[in-house]
Amino acid sequence: MITIQQSLYRMRRLAVFAIGLWSLIGCLYGCSTYRSLTQSTDKMIRDFKAPDTDLIKWIGVIPLDNQVITAKQDMGASIDKRYPEVLAAACPELHMVQRGDPGFPDMLQHLPKKITGITDTPALIKIGKELGLSAIVCSRFYPIAINLQDRGYFWFRKKREIAWVSASTEIYDVETGAKSLDETYTREFRLSDEQAEAIRKGDISSVPEIEKAVSEILQNLADAVCNTVIRQPWKGYITGISEDSITISAGSNSGLKTGRVLQVFGQGQTIQGAERQTFQLPGKNIGSIRITDVTADQSKAVAVSGEKFQIGDVVKTK
Numbered sequence: 001m002i003t004i005q006q007s008l009y010r011m012r013r014l015a016v017f018a019i020g021l022w023s024l025i026g027c028l029y030g031c032s033t034y035r036s037l038t039q040s041t042d043k044m045i046r047d048f049k050a051p052d053t054d055l056i057k058w059i060g061v062i063p064l065d066n067q068v069i070t071a072k073q074d075m076g077a078s079i080d081k082r083y084p085e086v087l088a089a090a091c092p093e094l095h096m097v098q099r100g101d102p103g104f105p106d107m108l109q110h111l112p113k114k115i116t117g118i119t120d121t122p123a124l125i126k127i128g129k130e131l132g133l134s135a136i137v138c139s140r141f142y143p144i145a146i147n148l149q150d151r152g153y154f155w156f157r158k159k160r161e162i163a164w165v166s167a168s169t170e171i172y173d174v175e176t177g178a179k180s181l182d183e184t185y186t187r188e189f190r191l192s193d194e195q196a197e198a199i200r201k202g203d204i205s206s207v208p209e210i211e212k213a214v215s216e217i218l219q220n221l222a223d224a225v226c227n228t229v230i231r232q233p234w235k236g237y238i239t240g241i242s243e244d245s246i247t248i249s250a251g252s253n254s255g256l257k258t259g260r261v262l263q264v265f266g267q268g269q270t271i272q273g274a275e276r277q278t279f280q281l282p283g284k285n286i287g288s289i290r291i292t293d294v295t296a297d298q299s300k301a302v303a304v305s306g307e308k309f310q311i312g313d314v315v316k317t318k
Contacts (some may be wrong), residue, residue: 055234055255055317057134059225060108060127061087061098065140068204075204079141079214086218087137091226095253097131105131111138121177121278128174129237129312132249132297135180135229139169139221141214144204145197161196164188165213169221171228175235175314176268177279181228185220187213236262236315239298246301248315251294261304262315282314289315292298 064083068076080205084098098104107127112120128136145164164186171181189209191199198206205211236254240247250256287306291299303309 004311055174056093056095056253057229057232057234058095058097058132058250058254058273059229060131060133060136061096062108062111062136062138063099065138067143069072069143070202070204075210075214079218082218083139084214086222087225090219090222090314091230093230097133099113108136116276118241118275119177121172121280122141124172125174125177125280128172130239131234132250132254133174134232134235135174136172136242137169137225138172141167141217142200144210146191146199161191161193162188163191163195163199163207163210164214165210165217167221170224173224173232174237175280175282177277180232181224183221183224187216189213233316236299238264238309238311238313238315241309241311244302245292246289246303248289248299248301248307249297250315251296251298253296256291256299258291258294261288262291263288263318264306264309265314265316267310267314286313 001204035197061084063290066076066080066083067077070076084096084100088096097108099109105127108131112123112127114120124136127133145166147162147164166184166186168184169181170179172178173180191207193211195207198204199210234246234254236250236256237248239249248262263285266283266286268283271279271281272281287309288304289301289309291301291302293300
């Protein structure tokens with residue numbers, strides 16, 4: 001008879017074997033194939049976990065803060081061009097409001113800041129609710145850096161010139177103003193003397209490893225944005241209230257149709273973070289509304305239950 005301990009031991013061995021096999025696949029078939037398998041798995045997880053799959057989430061994309069400067073400006077221009085393209089390709093389920101779109105609002109040209117330099121989250125929440133966004137994405141590419149580091153073993157150690165390629169991205173939840181993602185992506189590699197000199201002169205495009213690092217970071221960044229937002233529930237917001245109707249900042253472009261019932265959540269308590277940032281806690285369910293009329297970007301609704309709805313209240317499917 002197999003004991004419980006024997007069963008657990010076999011399960012552990014099977015798990016170790018599965019992890020080892022997955023790693024072996026990555027080694028045998030190369031990084032690109034391994035990355036493709038990983039991305040496919042991520043998409044399966046997103047599809048399985050994603051709530052409200054019949055509704056479309058909109059995110060605001062603040063223009064990339066691109067600090068990569070080169071003599072010919074070719075690499076910097078390439079990053080600027082590829083950033084929105086890679087974001088859109090990584091997650092076609094999301095619709096994006098970004099620079100270049102007709103009517104792109106000036107208010108999203110930069111992340112709003114207070115005089116102290118911290119993010120003005122109340123302003124960010126207000127912008128996002130007016131536009132009917134689920135989240136706002138802000139990314140930065142840092143200057144290509146060269147550092148001297150000790151590399152090698154024992155008496156073979158010596159100073160080597162190492163290139164650093166780095167970027168970061170933040171995702172702000174529109175309901176609360178809190179960050180749902182704050183991640184930095186870095187690649188580093190050794191340089192020859194010729195490559196180091198070329199980078200110092202701004203001739204970054206002559207170093208193929210940098211192009212590879214930029215491509216990998218852009219893809220990692222885009223996948224992280226997609227994975228984070230797609231798993232969150234769909235949200236809309238009340239932007240107007242009259243005696244006979246309620247206006248929300250989402251319409252047919254978000255998949256809404258007449259007759260749909262949505263739950264209304266009030267605005268929670270405002271709190272202050274450790275660095276004096278301001279956040280808004282999620283509110284309680286205070287009632288429900290039914291959609292009566294839909295245009296592309298807005299919908300009209302009437303109350304089904306509850307009362308004392310306010311501009312800024314959040315609507316969700318449940």
